[in-house]
Amino acid sequence: MDNTYTEKQLRDFAYRIFRKMGCIEPDAQLAADVLLRADLRGVDSHGVARLSGYVRLWEAERINAKPAIKIIHETPSTAVVDGDKGLGLVVAPHAMNIAIEKAHKCGTGWVAVKNSNHFGIAGYHSMMALPHNMIGLSMTNASPLVAPTFSTERLLGTNPICVAIPAGKQPPFVADFATTTAANGKLEILQRKNEEAPLGWVQTKEGKSTTNAHGVKEGGALIPLGSDREHGSHKGYSLGAWVDIFSGVLSGANYGPWVPPFVSFLAPPADPVGEGIGHFVGAMRVDAFRSVEDFKHHMDNWISRFRKAKTVAGQPGVVIPGDPEREQEKIRAKEGIPLNGKVVEDLQEIAKKMQVPF
Amino acid sequence: MDNTYTEKQLRDFAYRIFRKMGCIEPDAQLAADVLLRADLRGVDSHGVARLSGYVRLWEAERINAKPAIKIIHETPSTAVVDGDKGLGLVVAPHAMNIAIEKAHKCGTGWVAVKNSNHFGIAGYHSMMALPHNMIGLSMTNASPLVAPTFSTERLLGTNPICVAIPAGKQPPFVADFATTTAANGKLEILQRKNEEAPLGWVQTKEGKSTTNAHGVKEGGALIPLGSDREHGSHKGYSLGAWVDIFSGVLSGANYGPWVPPFVSFLAPPADPVGEGIGHFVGAMRVDAFRSVEDFKHHMDNWISRFRKAKTVAGQPGVVIPGDPEREQEKIRAKEGIPLNGKVVEDLQEIAKKMQVPF
Numbered sequence: 166m167d168n169t170y171t172e173k174q175l176r177d178f179a180y181r182i183f184r185k186m187g188c189i190e191p192d193a194q195l196a197a198d199v200l201l202r203a204d205l206r207g208v209d210s211h212g213v214a215r216l217s218g219y220v221r222l223w224e225a226e227r228i229n230a231k232p233a234i235k236i237i238h239e240t241p242s243t244a245v246v247d248g249d250k251g252l253g254l255v256v257a258p259h260a261m262n263i264a265i266e267k268a269h270k271c272g273t274g275w276v277a278v279k280n281s282n283h284f285g286i287a288g289y290h291s292m293m294a295l296p297h298n299m300i301g302l303s304m305t306n307a308s309p310l311v312a313p314t315f316s317t318e319r320l321l322g323t324n325p326i327c328v329a330i331p332a333g334k335q336p337p338f339v340a341d342f343a344t345t346t347a348a349n350g351k352l353e354i355l356q357r358k359n360e361e362a363p364l365g366w367v368q369t370k371e372g373k374s375t376t377n378a379h380g381v382k383e384g385g386a387l388i389p390l391g392s393d394r395e396h397g398s399h400k401g402y403s404l405g406a407w408v409d410i411f412s413g414v415l416s417g418a419n420y421g422p423w424v425p426p427f428v429s430f431l432a433p434p435a436d437p438v439g440e441g442i443g444h445f446v447g448a449m450r451v452d453a454f455r456s457v458e459d460f461k462h463h464m465d466n467w468i469s470r471f472r473k474a475k476t477v478a479g480q481p482g483v484v485i486p487g488d489p490e491r492e493q494e495k496i497r498a499k500e501g502i503p504l505n506g507k508v509v510e511d512l513q514e515i516a517k518k519m520q521v522p523f
Numbered sequence: 524m525d526n527t528y529t530e531k532q533l534r535d536f537a538y539r540i541f542r543k544m545g546c547i548e549p550d551a552q553l554a555a556d557v558l559l560r561a562d563l564r565g566v567d568s569h570g571v572a573r574l575s576g577y578v579r580l581w582e583a584e585r586i587n588a589k590p591a592i593k594i595i596h597e598t599p600s601t602a603v604v605d606g607d608k609g610l611g612l613v614v615a616p617h618a619m620n621i622a623i624e625k626a627h628k629c630g631t632g633w634v635a636v637k638n639s640n641h642f643g644i645a646g647y648h649s650m651m652a653l654p655h656n657m658i659g660l661s662m663t664n665a666s667p668l669v670a671p672t673f674s675t676e677r678l679l680g681t682n683p684i685c686v687a688i689p690a691g692k693q694p695p696f697v698a699d700f701a702t703t704t705a706a707n708g709k710l711e712i713l714q715r716k717n718e719e720a721p722l723g724w725v726q727t728k729e730g731k732s733t734t735n736a737h738g739v740k741e742g743g744a745l746i747p748l749g750s751d752r753e754h755g756s757h758k759g760y761s762l763g764a765w766v767d768i769f770s771g772v773l774s775g776a777n778y779g780p781w782v783p784p785f786v787s788f789l790a791p792p793a794d795p796v797g798e799g800i801g802h803f804v805g806a807m808r809v810d811a812f813r814s815v816e817d818f819k820h821h822m823d824n825w826i827s828r829f830r831k832a833k834t835v836a837g838q839p840g841v842v843i844p845g846d847p848e849r850e851q852e853k854i855r856a857k858e859g860i861p862l863n864g865k866v867v868e869d870l871q872e873i874a875k876k877m878q879v880p881f
Contacts, residue, residue: 238812238813240629240630240631240808240811241599241600241628241629241630242599242600242629242630242631242811243630243631243807243808243811243812245812245813270599271598271599271600271629272598272599272600272601272633273598273600273601273631273633275630275631275807275811277812300773312832313829313832313841314841314842315834315835315838315839315840315841315842316832316833316834316835316841317832317833317834317835318832318833320828320829320832328761328765330768338764338768340758340761340762340764340765342755342757342758342761344758345755346749346754346755347755363753363754365754366754371835371836372834372835372836372838373835390748390749390755390758390759391704391748391749391750391754391755392749392750392754392755395721396704396721396723396724396749396750396754397700397703397704397705397748397749397750397759399700399842399844400698400700400702400748401748401755403686403698403700403844404698404762406696406698406829406844407686407698409825410688410696410822410825414818414821414822414825415658415809415812415813415818416812416813417813417817420821420825421825421828421829422828438821438824439821449601449633450598450601451773453596453598453600453601453633454596454601454603454635454773454774455596455603455773455774455775459775460772460773463772463778463796463797464768464772466796467767467768467772467778467779470678470779470780471671471678471764471779474670474671474674474675474676474678475674475675475676476673476674476675476730477673477674477675477729477730477731478729478730480673480730481673482673483671483672483673483674484672484673484757486757486761486764
């Protein structure tokens with residue numbers, strides 16, 4: 166059975182589902198665009214595979230399809246946005262637009278967001294800055310799956326960061342990564358194939374490194390980037406903590422173990438410390454520092470120098486952050502998006518439930 | 524032989540050395556303060572152990588003791604500073620003061636610095652924001668010692684990042700770390716003891732992980748945080764690259780393999796792409812996002828929750844970033860600063876050369 170779909174098929178379907186949830190037209194378009202961008206870029210865990218999750222959270226009334234997103238506090242270069250329980254897929258681009266507007270006026274713009282939900286791939290939001298000749302930054306906290314170094318408790322999410330930097334003739338530098346050794350999506354792939362994980366990705370509930378790819382579901386936790394103390398896991402933990410504090414504490418959202426789960430079958434903590442989940446986004450005008458022309462010239466030079474680096478025998482060339490996703494995007498835009506069988510079943514199910522053809 | 528000195532002894536000595544180099548009084552005081560803060564906080568590699576390095580760079584006329592540090596470009600929330608070949612120990616706090624001033628006015632301030640030198644511990648600069656109820660950020664590029672994932676070439680420095688976040692009753696959160704698996708200072712300790720390094724810290728000149736703590740000097744390289752591709756070294760490389768681009772490309776400093784070496788016996792590259800080394804610092808007013816009172820209340824809650832986390836049997840409690848350095852600072856302020864025998868010899872040598880009593 167061929168499970169490959171065109172971008173348009175999946176985009177139309179996602180759009181109609183969001184419309185059925187009650188999203189206004191531009192919001193449904195935007196949310197579908199964020200999901201499809203993930204599927205095109207090869208981040209399968211964050212694309213239409215997540216659609217059923219959003220639907221279920223909406224059914225549980227934990228997502229508001231018609232949010233009144235508003236600025237509740239601001240200065241010339243900052244704002245705090247209340248997402249009104251909206252889709253993170255819609256709230257985060259809204260916040261990023263505010264950051265870009267502020268950057269136009271005073272060089273940089275920084276927006277902390279509370280009362281939001283899962284925002285899809287971080288890359289979508291920071292890359293919004295690129296056409297404006299701005300550097301974009303985005304991060305989000307997420308439901309707790311990660312144990313700080315020395316702990317057996319899941320206190321942090323995979324808390325991704327993305328930095329997007331424009332270049333000239335070269336494509337942009339886009340580093341988008343979870344602050345854990347491996348993103349949860351990579352584990353899900355191993356789980357489906359019933360394969361083992363490398364040591365250093367997952368720990369048991371006693372806190373021992375394990376190759377069990379199902380370890381997190383069995384009371385264990387993901388491990389921060391670094392894998393163990395000797396290899397710098399305290400730095401990965403610090404990074405994840407930084408993202409949590411910027412996204413949650415600065416905005417007035419939940420943070421740490423209080424971040425509500427993405428899955429509807431797990432109830433949010435009964436003692437919230439804030440509202441929803443939090444994001445933090447920013448935009449910096451390149452010409453707030455030096456001329457766009459000079460900057461792009463040197464970014465091109467940076468990128469070509471790194472591309473030309475001597476490589477370890479038998480290894481591929483040095484990768485510029487953003488290259489693999491961009492290459493995937495070219496291929497999938499042409500050849501279509503292959504979906505996992507389980508994801509197709511999932512989409513068929515919501516198609517039926519929401520009475521939208523698939 | 525007891526090699527323990529009081530803070531005052533070392534501070535006075537460093538001050539006099541900087542004065543002999545020709546620094547004006549407040550600059551000499553500031554530079555000595557940055558070095559001593561490192562020694563007090565237990566970051567021995569960045570304290571007076573570096574003093575002879577600064578002296579030699581000054582002798583080689585690569586450090587200007589009387590720099591005319593100036594803003595060469597600015598917007599309400601940004602600036603670019605030309606350090607005029609000054610000591611990074613002086614230039615970076617200067618830049619941070621500009622960031623703080625801008626944050627007072629428009630919420631945040633971001634300063635990219637070119638034409639500077641080694642700035643000591645990143646923590647010093649970002650912590651300057653704390654008394655202003657601001658979050659501080661600092662990063663710097665550094666001479667190339669690190670190979671990007673899949674490469675055998677040293678193209679990045681250890682490129683540290685520090686984020687300092689104020690709390691209320693709890694001490695501040697201060698995460699200050701090199702974007703490599705291990706900082707170079709840790710390797711130097713192993714080298715002095717003639718001990719082996721764990722696998723994943725250093726690679727040979729062919730790009731194979733090695734336990735040889737002298738591997739970098741033998742044509743190898745430090746490895747980005749993550750240790751290998753399977754454990755996320757591409758994320759550590761992305762982080763280091765981010766720091767390099769913000770510090771070097773945005774400011775007009777050198778970047779990547781063009782960053783001039785700290786040691787005077789190695790000549791700077793003959794084909795510079797910018798001026799000196801670069802830093803990037805920032806300050807964000809907490810109340811540009813939410814009230815200081817609310818923020819501090821939740822930071823205290825964040826910190827106490829993480830401190831109370833269940834720990835792995837036989838392991839210490841969860842560490843809040845900044846705790847170990849602060850505890851060390853308390854001890855050393857009282858009991859003095861123990862110096863390595865080689866460092867003492869080094870200081871005696873510059874004492875003689877500069878005719879300053881030690």
